[in-house]
Every structure is written in C-alpha cells, then in structure tokens.
Amino acid sequence: MSELIDGSPPSALQIVRANFTDTVVSGVETFGRVVRLGLDAVRGIATDTVRLRFQWREMLQTGWFLIAVTALPAILMAVPFGVIVSVQVGNLIKNLGADALLGAASGLGIIKQGAPIATGLLLGGAGAAAIAADLGARTIREEIDALRVMGVDPIHRLVVPRMAAMVIVAPLLNVLIMFAGVVAGYLVAVVSQGVTSGSYWATFGSFTVVADVGVSLGKSIIFGFLVVVLACQRGMEARGGPRGVADGVNAAVVLSVVSIVLVNLVISQLADMFLPVKVA
Template identity: 70%
Template sequence: MGEAPQVDTPQDRPRESSADILRANFSATVLSGAGTFGRAMRTGAQASKVAVVDVLRVRLQMRETLAQAWFLITVTAIPGVLMAIPFGVIVSAQVGNLVHQLGADSLIGAAGGLGVIKQGAPLATGLLLGGAGAAAIAADLGARTIREEIDALEVMGIDPVQRLVVPRMIAMLIVAPLLNILIIVVGIAAGYIVAIAALGVTPGSYWASFGAFTTSIDVWVSLGKSVIFGYLVVVIGCQRGLEARGGPRGVADGVNAAVILSVVSIALVNVVITQLVTMFFPTRLA
C-alpha cells in the first residue's frame, strides 16, 4: 500500500515575524498611496484640459456650474465668517501682547493684518472647502457611482469628467478666492476691534502700520493659495467619489478619505508655498 499523503498543517507553515508583517503593510500602504496620487493627478489633468477646451469653445455648462458655486457659498460663507473672527482676535491679541512688551504698539496693525492675509485666510478657506466642499462632492459623485449612473453616462457616450467634474472644478475656483476675501475682511475687522478696544492702539497708528507693511503681493499670494487649495480639494473629492465601491459603506469611506486627504494636502502645500514666497518675496515696507 502507498504512503498516506502528507497534509500541510498551520503548525508546519513558517510563521511570519512581526517585522515581515510591518514591512508588508508598509509596502502596501506606500503602493496604495502612490496609486491614489497618480490617479488623482490624472483626474486633475484630464479635468483641467477639458475645462480649458470647454471655456475656449464657449460650451461650459453654466447652469450646473452656477448651481454648484451657489451650493458651495451656502455651506461655507457663514462658517467662514465664524472662523475669521477667532483668527483675527487670536492673532491680534497674541501678537499685540508681545509687541506691547517690546514697546512697539504701532506695529500691531501690520503684524495682525499680515497674519490674517498670509496664513489665516488661505488656511481657513482651504479647511472650509476641504471639510464641506470635499465631503459634498465625494458624497454626490460616490452615490452616483454606486447607482451606476457613471456607467450609464459612459454607455450613452457622455464623458463623466466633462459632465460632472468640470462644473464642480470651475465652481470651486470661483468660490475659493471670494471666500478668501470675505475671511480677510472679517478677520482684519475683528483684529482691529480687539486692538482698539483691548490693547489701546489708536486707529491711525493701526491702519498706518498695516498700510506700511502690507503690499499687493501679499494679497495676490493669499488669493493664489486659496485657488490652489480649492483645486486640490475638488480634484481629491471628485477622484474619491468616482472610485467609490461597495455600496453606502464605500461612499462613506470615500467621503472620509476625501476630507482627510484634502486637509493633509493643504497643510503640506501651504508649507511649500510659504517657503517659496518667503524666499522670493520677503516682507518689506510698502
């Protein structure tokens, strides 16, 4: 009689060490992140190309674009005001106390205004758009994806990027600088009130120092930051929404990933832009 075949039991298999498990998980995470970044770049490049062509050929979907822009305004305008007030108050109070100890009260306007314009307003704009805008876009497109509406559009010969992504991208690029301007105005006004009422700064010295150190470049850089942040948010939100899989759970995961990736991307890009602007456009008297 032949020998009985040997059965490979779990005890006979070589056990993976903790280092091997960590290495495998790390490799999978890096590869998944690189793949997500590549797909997001491809989506952004394709949507940008289609948007430029549609604008030049005057075939942009204005109704959908305006509807998306109005929606973004309704979900970010009031939170933007409520976020701008603490930004202005905190910057003016903290910087004002330090400047007061140094005996340079006349510079409170410059420090507070530059803080709001250069960092506070763009970051607040990006975080609001990344929270409300990215979540709404990812949820909308994710729901359409799991209901197979995206597949239906492709079957009918309609490009989903042109039909759904481009109007949201144009709307985001319109709303982002407007929201940034609103936050700048409210933040500077809040800082001005704190400086006058609590720190004893005269209105003339506040606005004189603000005008002496704040240049048009600072404002344009702030607006440029908000546009870049808005672009990142809409690309990430659309990419995560179009790739939603697995029913409602997949939509929820896509929304969560869109918000987290948007916030992290905004923080990293803000550091890079700040360093570049500091190198090429240092603070100087207007």
C-alpha cells in the same frame, strides 16, 4: 498572505514588509490617478469652453451651494481668528513698547496665513464632503457607468463644472475671511488695546503689500483645486455601497486637510524666499 515556498508560515517581519509595500504602491497609484484626473479636468475646462459645451448650470449650482455652506462659517471663523491675533500679538508688542506695529502683525498674520488656511479648511470640510458624497452616491447607483455607456465623459459632465466652481469660490471666500478678520482685529486693537486708528492702518499698509494679497489669493485657488480633485477622485472611486461612500467622504476630507497643510508650508517658504517682508 500565502505561505512560503518551503511551506513555513511567513514571519511577522515579512508580513509587515509586505503590508508596507502594498500601502506604498497603493498610495503611489492613487496619487497617479489624482494627478491624471486633475490634468484631464483642466484640459476639459479649456476644451469645453472653446467648444461651447461647458456645463454652466452645473457650475453655478455647485458654486452657489459652496457659498451657502461656507459663507457664514467663514465669518464665524475669521472674527475669532482676528481677535486672537490682535490679543496675543498685542500683548507681546505692548510689552515691547511697539503698540503701533499691531496693525502690521495683524495684517500679515491674517492675510498671509490665516485667510488662505481657513478657506482651505472650510472648502476641505464642507465642499469636499459634499462633492465626494454626491459623486460617491452616483457611483454606487451606477450613474457614472451609465454616462460612459451613453458616450458621455463623466469628467466633462461632472468634474469640470465642480472644479470651475471651486476655483472661483475659493478666492471670494478668501477675501471675505480677510475682510472679517482684519475688521475684527482692528476693532479689538482700537477698543481694548488702546491703539490709535491712524497708527494701526499706517503700519498695516506699510508692511502688508499687494504681493501679500496676491499670495493669499493664489494659495486659496491652489487649495480649492486640491480639494475638488481629491473629492472627485474619492467620490468616483467609491465602492461597497453606502459604507464605501462614507469612507470616500472621510478620505476626501482627511486628504484635503493634510494636502492643504503640506502645500501651505511649501508655498510659505517659497514666498518668504522671493517675497520677503519689507516696508512698502
């Protein structure tokens, strides 16, 4: 920081204020670039599909990669989550003498919160890291600049198929986590908690309605969209060689997790306002 006009060095307060201002301005500028990239990619999906220029091969390859790296971890995450919900909630409900409500608690906990959050975290960890690393490596090798020189828009060529793949894989992964979590919770409830199978599924179907499944799938799609936009933005803005790529990957993962938590809070509040829990 340069000295003041009168030649005196800046004070600590002025340094902190200047750094805070620079951080805020940089954050707002980055947010604007992320929004612009997301809008351009959404428009690109529509225009490329209409013009028959959509990169189907790139989308299928990215989608298969995302499934390969997240399917098994999704099951491994869903099973203990379903078990924990059944054990913890089951002990509480058992003390209240309402064992039959365990199915309702497990269904609401896994479907409305557990499955979409687990989906977002898996995609934000494995998916965001892979996409940011791939695009970051292309950026520092000047492949992105080469595409622009050849008249190829990197958003249409690289971002659009990755966004489509992520948005398609996210709800599929969400369904897999819901299924594995509910089955795990059911087995624990019936085998160790002493809940009858009929009462479990009866309360499960009474409190967990189709709208809850729709909210869960909608969350997963939004989380996948956020993850891919942030990963692409950090990857395409990587600078400084391999270290810049590593910094971009780290930023993509951290921003994805933070965004998922904040957006999930907002969506959950809106869902509780307009779709309150009720017996079907």
